[in-house]
Amino acid sequence: MHAAQVLVVDDEPDLRTLYELTLLREGYRVDAAGTVAEAAALLQERRFDAVITDMRLPDGSGLDLLQRMASQQRSERCIVMTAYGSAENAVEALKSGAFDYLTKPVDLKQFRTVVASAIQDGAPRSRSRSAPRAGAPQAEAPAPGAALARLVGESAAMRQVKERIGKVARSMAPVLVRGESGTGKELVARAIHACSHRADGPFVAVNCGAIPESLLEAEFFGARKGSYTGATADRQGYFQAAQGGTLFLDEIGDLPLPMQSKLLRAIQERQVRSLGSTQEDAVDVRIVSATHKDLAADVQAGRFRQDLFYRLNVIEIVVPPLRERREDLPALCEALLDRITQETGMPVPDLSEAVIGQLLSHPLSGNVRELENLLHRAVALSDGDALQVDFAPTSALALGAELPVVTTAPAPLAPGALPSDLQAWLDQQEREILVQALRESGFNRTEAARRLGLSLRQIRYRIARLAIAAPGDESNDEA
Numbered sequence: 001m002h003a004a005q006v007l008v009v010d011d012e013p014d015l016r017t018l019y020e021l022t023l024l025r026e027g028y029r030v031d032a033a034g035t036v037a038e039a040a041a042l043l044q045e046r047r048f049d050a051v052i053t054d055m056r057l058p059d060g061s062g063l064d065l066l067q068r069m070a071s072q073q074r075s076e077r078c079i080v081m082t083a084y085g086s087a088e089n090a091v092e093a094l095k096s097g098a099f100d101y102l103t104k105p106v107d108l109k110q111f112r113t114v115v116a117s118a119i120q121d122g123a124p125r126s127r128s129r130s131a132p133r134a135g136a137p138q139a140e141a142p143a144p145g146a147a148l149a150r151l152v153g154e155s156a157a158m159r160q161v162k163e164r165i166g167k168v169a170r171s172m173a174p175v176l177v178r179g180e181s182g183t184g185k186e187l188v189a190r191a192i193h194a195c196s197h198r199a200d201g202p203f204v205a206v207n208c209g210a211i212p213e214s215l216l217e218a219e220f221f222g223a224r225k226g227s228y229t230g231a232t233a234d235r236q237g238y239f240q241a242a243q244g245g246t247l248f249l250d251e252i253g254d255l256p257l258p259m260q261s262k263l264l265r266a267i268q269e270r271q272v273r274s275l276g277s278t279q280e281d282a283v284d285v286r287i288v289s290a291t292h293k294d295l296a297a298d299v300q301a302g303r304f305r306q307d308l309f310y311r312l313n314v315i316e317i318v319v320p321p322l323r324e325r326r327e328d329l330p331a332l333c334e335a336l337l338d339r340i341t342q343e344t345g346m347p348v349p350d351l352s353e354a355v356i357g358q359l360l361s362h363p364l365s366g367n368v369r370e371l372e373n374l375l376h377r378a379v380a381l382s383d384g385d386a387l388q389v390d391f392a393p394t395s396a397l398a399l400g401a402e403l404p405v406v407t408t409a410p411a412p413l414a415p416g417a418l419p420s421d422l423q424a425w426l427d428q429q430e431r432e433i434l435v436q437a438l439r440e441s442g443f444n445r446t447e448a449a450r451r452l453g454l455s456l457r458q459i460r461y462r463i464a465r466l467a468i469a470a471p472g473d474e475s476n477d478e479a
């Protein structure tokens with residue numbers, strides 16, 4: 001088999017030899033250069049599979065080399081080695097198109113993993129992964145085109161989003177997806193994964209706002225049996241579950257500060273330690289995060305760590321609200337109706353011009369999710385072929401009123417009788433109480449939580465656990 005060809009660029013002879021030996025032992029063919037000029041000369045002679053360069057070189061920087069390679073549209077994957085603590089350089093390198101970076105002093109295990117990952121591109125990975133936890137990871141790996149096609153909309157704004165996804169998918173650079181609630185941030189994250197060389201690895205989606213604070217560390221990094229009350233077996237964390245794939249951190253702005261520090265450390269060191277374990281595990285995970293908040297303002301206000309923001313926000317994709325791409329509405333309606341009728345088995349209703357006109361003049365501040373809810377309800381309530389959209393109770397619509405409920409409600413108990421399924425019965429009681437509290441507080445979750453003696457985080461967790469669909473616009477209830 002053809003051995004991969006790697007170019008190492010470092011002006012320190014000892015380090016260069018160390019890298020060379022490490023790579024030779026891995027079975028690669030290696031060339032070495034001590035300056036930008038020497039590297040450029042070798043690059044002119046032949047094509048490599050990967051280039052590993054130090055940042056500081058006698059006649060320039062690793063960035064110069066990167067930019068030169070980018071301008072010549074070279075196909076080599078480039079890995080940049082930066083001094084410890086110089087996050088700016090790492091971020092700069094990723095922005096300039098580096099595949100990945102390593103922090104000096106370089107950990108040789110990590111070095112081998114990152115180089116292998118750079119070289120594996122092109123040859124699809126043969127890892128097959130099992131779904132580690134219900135609800136989080138998705139086993140299917142849609143083809144890149146299909147994943148982009150799921151993002152319906154051909155407005156200039158959406159075309160730009162899709163173009164950017166295609167461009168950024170190929171590197172390891174962390175991506176922050178920003179946009180209002182319901183604009184499709186998770187779909188964007190899935191498309192990035194599907195277009196990347198990690199597509200056949202897992203995609204693990206985590207809603208940072210829905211996990212109780214006391215469980216965050218165990219959920220993210222895993223826990224050994226007995227490490228805390230209730231840990232009856234070893235369990236994987238999200239990082240381990242996303243190994244070789246993408247970890248999608250939704251609502252990253254909701255992560256409490258102590259957990260932000262732990263996350264930063266995991267990202268920087270690419271190692272995690274399960275609760276109760278003495279051993280660090282190396283993780284190879286690409287991070288895509290999302291927020292509907294203004295994280296830069298949160299940084300200013302001291303609610304979000306600046307260094308973490310800097311790490312996560314290497315590349316930013318902004319998903320515009322629906323009101324700024326109204327022309328996408330007809331195509332969106334069609335795609336959403338198709339999906340809804342497929343899911344419910346109901347016939348596809350006619351979508352008249354008049355209904356589209358009505359939708360166009362509706363504020364839809366809850367974006368695509370609100371549109372989806374409106375159409376869901378319209379399909380559920382329609383009695384004929386033509387679709388009628390009822391806008392009146394928009395804010396109340398999702399909260400379990402007339403919508404088909406996700407779980408089956410157990411019948412009320414006769415006095416003195418025992419429920420045959422205690423958990424289902426308790427869930428139903430809880431759901432009814434939550435829906436009532438939410439209704440009575442004008443769908444303000446902070447207020448509903450206060451009335452029930454819960455924290456905002458706890459009520460969110462319960463709402464998510466019981467699959468109570470919230471109204472589209474959440475902007476009024478943040479504490």
Ligand SMILES: Nc1ncnc2c1ncn2[C@@H]1O[C@H](COP(=O)(O)OP(=O)(O)OP(=O)(O)O)[C@@H](O)[C@H]1O
Pocket residue numbers: 150151152153179180181182183184185186187188250290292332335368369372
């Ligand atoms: N461009 C689109 N094409 C098709 N469906 C879309 C599009 N954008 C969003 N959707 C659908 O709208 C719903 C909301 O999308 P998604 O969950 O990705 O939004 P979000 O921005 O992550 O929301 P939140 O901030 O509340 O988590 C999903 O059912 C999604 O499939």
